[in-house]
Amino acid sequence: MKRLLLFFFCILTLPVFAQEHPTEVSTTADTQVEATEEGKFNAGEMILHHVGDSHEWHFASIGESHITLPLPIIAYQPGKGLSVFSSSRFGHEFKDSYNGLKLEHEHLVAEDGSTVYDFSITKNVASMLISVALMILVFTSVASGYKKNHGRAPRGIQSFFEPIIIFVRDEVAKKAIGPKYAKYLPYLLTIFFFIWFNNLLGLLPGAANLTGNIAVTFLFAFITLLITTFSSNKYYWSHIFWTPGVPLWLRPIMIPVELIGVISKPFSLMVRLFANITAGHIIILSFISLIFIFNTVAISPLSLAFGLFISCLELLVAALQAYIFTLLTAMYIGGAVEEHDDHDYGIGGDDADAPAHVHAH
């Protein structure tokens, strides 16, 4: 753990050590400030570059040499069709253009201004592929453990994941969804482990910030919205369009409010995960940047201590956010499939319904 974090710090600090050389040459304080203002080290840019997506996998820079893995660019242009090539064709720091295409701040655009659909295997996509391969490897081996140790106690990796799977099943799915949980359990388990694995992978040095990417969290939230909508029963919709327990004259007003609720639930899912993970990355990077902002190694113990603390916290957050995302997803699904007999009847103004009954008789 400690060694891992040390490694993490070493790797993260490497590129910026390299950038120190020019500032060391200029000895006066004035030139140092000037150098910083010129953008020799821009913490904001560095951090945004680290938490954002990229068309190459940048591991480290030593001096002027960059250790990067070029990733495939897959571009579709309506007139020209599909073109696939390596991102190294764009040259050093993506300055060149290739095949009429160029990268502007990680945005693939055509030189003639026509529309380009960018299906590139970016750093995030590559990272996702790795995590997916890892997940398939891990969970098929867990599953094979059940075949091998049939009727016996779980062993090895199987015994590590079994309590977590049981936790998701019993504490999340069963409690939040109720008797119909079994149908949604594969999705909940997949989403839980996907988020957890990628949160942890994102903490590795040089790794992608996948679960802190809004596209990823958006898609999960969107799938949750689709599942909620398509598995909802009449109680769910009657609750939205004719909210029980609310005075009659308020009910039409409640319709837009409830409809906003339908959208805001997955929206909150999307933003929560994105903001938590990205914020964690930004904080760690900020603490490390302090060393280079103050341009002194004396600040490094402070950076190290805070960085270490936040990293430990991030390990917790990685699991916690996966749990929260899964739990809330399960709760939204549970709200949609629940068979309730007006259980919130009478909590609000129950008089609204009582006279209606009296009039009916």
Place this chain on the structure above:
Amino acid sequence: MLTNPSFGLLFWQLTIFVILLIILRAFAWKPILASLREREESIEGALRQADQAKLEMQALKAGNEKLIAEARQERDRMLKEASEMSNQLIETAKQKATDEGARMIMQAREAIQNEKMAALAEVKNTAAQLSIDIAERILRRELSDSGAQKQLVTDYLQEVKLN
């Protein structure tokens, strides 16, 4: 930049995630969850069986105790009967022995009495015979000597005594 979802990533993520979901569902979640359910059911079944076995054991134990109690009662009853019977037997035997003894004593007495009677009769007969003999001899010899007569009588009497 950060809050701008890119289209390519969305596309790849959807594709990859759906494939992941299908693969994991088929090759991981299904067998894992099935095994877990199976194991839980087997544990529950085993627990239920153990409970049942416990109940059966208790029932068996209660039955055994009842049997033992019954057996004990039976034994007590038998013992009591036996002792009663033996008492009765002893009593009867005693009675019988007493009766028999009494009867035998009676018989003995009777026999003694008879013997005595017979003896007396014989004595009487013998005495009579002797008397007759003596008288006969006395009469037959018609002894002149009274001394010799007396001597004779004494001899005869002595003879009788010896008998």
